[in-house]
Amino acid sequence: MNQTRITTWVLMASLLLSLMGGSEAAVPSSRGMVTIVDYTGKSMEVPSPVETVISLSSHASEILCALEGGDKIIGRGASSTFPPNLEDVPVVGESSYTPNIELILQLDPDVVVADTMISDDGREKIESAGIPVIVDRFSDPDRTIENIRNLGLILGKEERAEELADFIEHYQTIIEERVSGLEEEDKPIVLCEWGSAWKVATPGTSYGNKIIAAGGTSIAADETPGKYVVVSSEWVAERNPDIIVFQVFGKVPPTPEEMEETRNEILSRPGLGDVKAVKDERVHIITSGIVGGAPSVIGDLYLAKWFHPDLFEDIDPEAVHRELLQKFLGLELEGVYVYP
Known part of the structure; x- marks a missing residue:
């Protein structure tokens, strides 16, 4: 092999490595972005599947766990105590009404989930750090199915979300038909x-x-x-x-x-x-x-x-x-x- 051919192979290999950014970057990411429209009508882009979530709503926390996303919760409101394993998760405020903004920003989650009690100022402070905030009425039964589907979407658990939604809607339909x-x-x-x-x-x-x-x-x-x-x-x-x-x-x-x-x-x-x-x-x-x-x-x-x-x-x-x-x-x- 002459010197010219050797030089050509070295340059090609160098270019390939630079484009790949090393062996770790060569693994394609399975994460994308999904669009969520919350109860307030705000549209936002959220990574999916999320890797970390802070939930300031006990009802949202329960849904996240039901959708196999409990291990993603890195911070919670004090009332999020069911299922019991949530008690091991750090508390970042009593509720959506009184979140610890400083601690939330330190934890730097992919997304924050909150009830409508969160103030506009609190939401803006979190979002200004580049963290999307999904605000909804998680305690409202009329919003339950929509909330399940939205949380399933950000977790990448759409199929699981439909299973839970179907379970609930089955019994809702029974009640509606009989009364x-x-x-x-x-x-x-x-x-x-x-x-x-x-x-x-x-x-x-x-x-x-x-x-x-x-x-x-x-x-x-x-x-x-x-x-x-x-x-x-x-x-x-x-x-x-x-x-x-x-x-x-x-x-x-x-x-x-x-x-x-x-x-x-x-x-x-x-x-x-x-x-x-x-x-x-x-x-x-x-x-x-x-x-x-x-x-x-x-x-x-x-x-x-x-x-x-x-x-x-x-x-x-x-x-x-x-x-x-x-x-x-x-x-x-x-x-x-x-x-x-």
Whole structure:
């Protein structure tokens, strides 16, 4: 081989290596960019599949884990404690309302997921560092399917997301089909209290809408829609609800004894002795863990069965809840989420 040919081969090899940027750069990247439009209407480009996520929403965290993305979460809001392995993830704020911006920027995630409680200023500070922020109503059951699909897209888990969406929509359809033919007089009047005595959900709120979707009539149908209003015993007695449902909040579901105590307090409230719901003991306690996010369909099934036991005699909400946890989180059902 003459000198000219040797020189030619050396130059070709050198050029090839420079174009490849070394052996590591020769491996093609499987990551791309996807476009997400969030609840605020903002369109953004997000890497997919993301490698790191900060979730300031407990409902979003649960969905991320159900989509096999729990190991991507490097920071969380303090209320993100389910599934239990999230407790090992650093806390970067109490919630979307009070994020630790400095810590979030230090962790430098691919994306931040937040509820609508996040301030415009907080969002801008994060986005100015080149970190996209997906803002949505993750607690709103009407947004659950859209949120599942968006999070599946950024995780590169679209197929898994469709499996979860199909599971939820299957039971939503059952409820819709069975209550769709009900006459108004066949729908029970429901008092739904939200977190504290006499605080009532109206139609237009997530909780109030669930009552209607399950085949009930809201006791607050004539109040300003989309609000939680504080009422009195006289107000309730005058409207004479058929059923009372009280939603309790908390990171950890209350014990059966605690829920029984709450129920007994409602049954013994002054001024409600002649109310149908109290006389018939149709008073139920439901926990926030099955009212929002992916498990919200479980709460829907309980409500529908309480309102129309004959129509949903074949449905066991607890069994559906168990299946949801086993199939998508690999967990067994523990604790009590409703009473009785």
